[in-house]
Amino acid sequence: MDITRVWEDLSLSEGGTIVYVVLDGLGGLPRKPGGTELEEARTLNLDRLAKESACGLLETVGPGMTPGSGPGHLALFGCDPLRHPLGRGILSALGIDFELREGDVAARVNFATADEAGRVTDRRAGRIDSEMNRRLCRKIREEVTLDFEGSYFLETVSEHRAVFVLRSPDLGGALKDTDPQDTGKRPLEPEALDERSRKTADLVRSFLEKTRPVLVREKRANAILLRGFDRYSPFKGLEARFGLRGLCVAEYPMYRGISRLLGMDIAPPPEGIEGSVESLEAHFGKDHDFYFLHIKKTDSSGEDGDFDEKVRVIEKMDKLMPRVRALEPEVLVVTADHSTPAVMGRHSWHPVPLMIRSRFARVDAVEAFHEEACLRGSLGLRPGLHLMGLALAHAGRLKKYGA
């Protein structure tokens, strides 16, 4: 029995306002000697909130599972990521406000550098700037025509990243990446993973062949790598499922993309952490009852392996927490989509700390917001998918089950 379906049936269209503060990649590991990023950071305001909250830990996608950006968030929003796999291409397209239509097949593009033998020497083409990216995309669009009933799109994301979309009836989206994920190797041939995707693979092969001469004179961006193919089928949104009219406040396109996929409205992209909190303040309490505030820099500093910077980002957010708290939503959730321990320099499977502040929260003895303290919280250690049900319950938005 899928518990999220039961919540759908029990959801009320009215109730308290919910705020999710998602500090991307917040969970960490200790730098020896010493504690985790959260333990080392001075977080008086987060700790104060923890004292007023029910605390716990979330294993967002599953035991041992290291979530990508998509799955970690889907789980927090009550959408089982194991039932709803999501290609990175789809997310990237959504993130640049590309209006995907049902059936579109999207992939993420890297401009890359290849040597004369075609072996990749730099998977990011020296991180070319967005301006050059736009120029190259335009050039390819002008010079490359595919012979099929439909259209293709090649759109800049930023730096070396772009999105490729095929629009035509009945295309499958199950294709292997052409990105070899390593230097010294040649890009892989497009390969269909099911019958329905063979035509798609042919179109991609044709696209890559026709693109090669267009880029041949480029010094850095002379190759294209594709990954994260997927076919777009919009999800049943948060409003249809749980009666929540959502608003996303996120600086980075990927997270706006996920939110759009779930039917949330999107606030104009804010700048920086303080700008993000300002945007939340500006929108709060108007047309929405679910607010998703996404903070990216905890993750990116963790991915850079920069423990001290991650501590600084956490402390910066901590200073802003009183402004979030002052909005007094009925339910205030602080958590993460996954861990990104700076000592690992990448996403990890370790559970993330969680707190739920609400007048109906069973406040526990936890006095600080970090991994170890949250272990003693009243919410326990649980799957990330549980969060939405708990948030709805605390907001008075779930009816009783059965008589």
Add this chain to the structure above:
Amino acid sequence: MDITRVWEDLSLSEGGTIVYVVLDGLGGLPRKPGGTELEEARTLNLDRLAKESACGLLETVGPGMTPGSGPGHLALFGCDPLRHPLGRGILSALGIDFELREGDVAARVNFATADEAGRVTDRRAGRIDSEMNRRLCRKIREEVTLDFEGSYFLETVSEHRAVFVLRSPDLGGALKDTDPQDTGKRPLEPEALDERSRKTADLVRSFLEKTRPVLVREKRANAILLRGFDRYSPFKGLEARFGLRGLCVAEYPMYRGISRLLGMDIAPPPEGIEGSVESLEAHFGKDHDFYFLHIKKTDSSGEDGDFDEKVRVIEKMDKLMPRVRALEPEVLVVTADHSTPAVMGRHSWHPVPLMIRSRFARVDAVEAFHEEACLRGSLGLRPGLHLMGLALAHAGRLKKYGA
């Protein structure tokens, strides 16, 4: 994989005796300043038991799920409430010792007061007494005949509550409530929710039409509201599933009804908390190996929002616990079907405390029986459905799984 099915396969027909003490709605929330009902109550005996027990918390039905009386108990008995939804009509019928047969369709009846335009002015007919209820049911039974191959029953529960049962081959039980759940509104027309229930809806419509003239001269009980329609399919009982010959000791009909549904024997209705413990003592160790003692008043005081009364009920039960303990069952379980925090005045989704006393329990450091202390118990926080497997295991009633 449904873990309860595996327990069925591994269950032995012999083994230790299990006692469940279910304090309905026991879990709570703090009254500020101060603790929860369990924290505020003086519970020397429950605390002593906690010291001798493995402790933990149960989320009886699911994350964020506020259980009704039926689902919470089904979970404790190893019957997944999400797979076995249960109409209130069925429960009410079982609770008055009505001998339901497979295929019967039952609904809960409220006698109500309606104005001249047919709008409900009191959904409970001023809580008429049971004597008047019996008189009205008898009168309707005498004067209303339905034209179909089968029979109907209208039986008093208490005050304004009764049960309506249709018995005929092949009736569906998927009908909307006719109870508008609000005053100032007319009762709703019977409406089938599937094809198979259309005949049922016609019969209900006919019953309501023919009942109207019978009640027209009544001042208070001049209307009938129906809700919680369901078709009765007996569950596979505890004995067939787990080899447990169960006995229910419960003051309130609903809980006897659930127990009957699961094939337990039913002790004569006891009076009060002490009477309930006496009944358990009188029956213990004879023909059964599973005893379910249900205490209702923890829930009803919580629903009344009466924190102090709930504390008193807990303390009263605490004083009786040595008598339960003195029976020395191989497994003694103390827990609840759901929380009913007095500060909320209704059922809630918060996990309930649990202790299992057994010579094979992994006794932990928990020194008191309340929500916060049980968080540190060796049983952890887990789904309510787990309890039956744990009880069976501690009673030596589950074989090893695999070689």
